[in-house]
Amino acid sequence: MAEKLRIDKLLAHMGRGTRSEIKKAVKQGKVTVDGKVVKDSGLIVDPANQEVAYEGERVSYRSVIYLMLNKPAGVVSATEDNRDRTVVDLLNPEDRLLAPFPVGRLDKDTVGLLLMTNDGALAHELLSPRKHVDKTYEALVLGKVGDSDVQAFAAGVTLDDGYVTMPAELVVIEVLEGGGDSDSLAAGAVTSLIRLTIREGKFHQVKRMFQAVGKKVVTLKRISMGPLRLDETLEEGAYRELTIEEVDGLKAHRGADREK
Ligand code: URA
Numbered sequence: 001m002a003e004k005l006r007i008d009k010l011l012a013h014m015g016r017g018t019r020s021e022i023k024k025a026v027k028q029g030k031v032t033v034d035g036k037v038v039k040d041s042g043l044i045v046d047p048a049n050q051e052v053a054y055e056g057e058r059v060s061y062r063s064v065i066y067l068m069l070n071k072p073a074g075v076v077s078a079t080e081d082n083r084d085r086t087v088v089d090l091l092n093p094e095d096r097l098l099a100p101f102p103v104g105r106l107d108k109d110t111v112g113l114l115l116m117t118n119d120g121a122l123a124h125e126l127l128s129p130r131k132h133v134d135k136t137y138e139a140l141v142l143g144k145v146g147d148s149d150v151q152a153f154a155a156g157v158t159l160d161d162g163y164v165t166m167p168a169e170l171v172v173i174e175v176l177e178g179g180g181d182s183d184s185l186a187a188g189a190v191t192s193l194i195r196l197t198i199r200e201g202k203f204h205q206v207k208r209m210f211q212a213v214g215k216k217v218v219t220l221k222r223i224s225m226g227p228l229r230l231d232e233t234l235e236e237g238a239y240r241e242l243t244i245e246e247v248d249g250l251k252a253h254r255g256a257d258r259e260k
Contacts, residue, residue: 003063007031007052008041010061015097016054030055065098066247067091067116068231069239071222077105077114087114090237103127104201104225112137112222113230115250116239125254126226132166132199133253136224137206138173142185142216145172145192149213157212159202165209169197191218226253 008022011031016022019041025031026041032053033045045052047061069087071077076084079101087102100116103123117123126133153170173193185191198205207217223230227249234240242250 003048004044004046006041007033007038007043007045010045010047010052011054011059013063013097014059014061015094016059025054032056063098064119065095065100065117066119066242066250067095067100067239068228068234068242068246069102069114069116070230070234070236071106071111071114072236073109073111076108077102084108087116090239091116095239106222107204107207107220110220110222111236112220113225113228114222115225115228115242122250122254126250127201129200131254133226134197134199134224135201135222136195136197137220137222138193138195139206139210139220140218141192141194141210142189142218143192143214144175144190145170145194145215149215152213153196153209157209159205159208159212163202165202165205166199168199168209171195185218195223226250 008019008026011017011022011025012019017025022031023041026038029037031038031041033043033050035051035053052059052061069090071087072090074085075090076086078086079088079099080086088096088100091100098118100118101123103115103117104127106112106114115123115126125131150170150172153165153168156164156167158164171194173195176191176193178188178190196206196209198209202208206220210217228242228246231240
């Protein structure tokens with residue numbers, strides 16, 4: 001990161017206190033740069049090439065954050081909400097410092113992959129309708145999903161507002177006789193476990209696509225977005241930082257417009 005900034009701003013960003021607390025700490029000689037005690041809390045530093053320490057402990061600085069959350073049901077994909085817990089509430093305080101926000105929305109009852117970042121440019125490109133980034137979901141659907149649905153989704157279905165969806169890939173993984181393992185279904189109900197890849201992101205799109213073919217989504221989980229796959233070792237509600245390879249993959253993916 002080739003960014004230079006004031007040392008009090010850097011330390012505040014990295015959670016070492018408010019600007020005035022840091023000013024005090026500087027006066028007390030608690031802050032060093034390359035081993036030398038800092039006298040001026042307005043000192044400009046280059047964190048990529050200088051070693052900043054607070055109370056003898058190295059402070060590593062970064063200005064961007066990329067997190068993969070396995071979103072649980074019951075929280076909303078927003079940074080603030082008057083009624084519900086948000087995905088930001090699930091983050092540790094130190095991970096909130098850089099103000100990551102969710103890239104796109106999953107419904108309150110949808111679980112699975114949610115990218116959170118403060119990289120606005122990347123978020124914008126991943127969400128751009130021109131880019132057609134693939135999103136893959138797994139769902140339990142009430143009823144028997146069959147070939148006619150696969151063909152309808154491949155051709156595009158008409159949603160309740162008249163919008164015709166782009167071609168989507170529907171794969172039926174299994175038809176379950178007897179309600180699957182969902183508690184909310186009547187005993188004996190037929191359900192289908194499916195995987196669906198869509199290339200756009202209309203409001204409630206997956207649920208409305210099934211509604212368009214007379215079926216109802218019971219549970220919905222996102223498993224990938226572009227090249228980013230949900231790390232299945234993350235429990236629902238848990239998150240981790242993206243690896244460098246995952247960040248590079250997303251950045252490379254956003255490059256080209258995907259036609260059709
Ligand atoms: N489609 C939906 O219907 N809901 C989601 O949360 C995501 C895609």
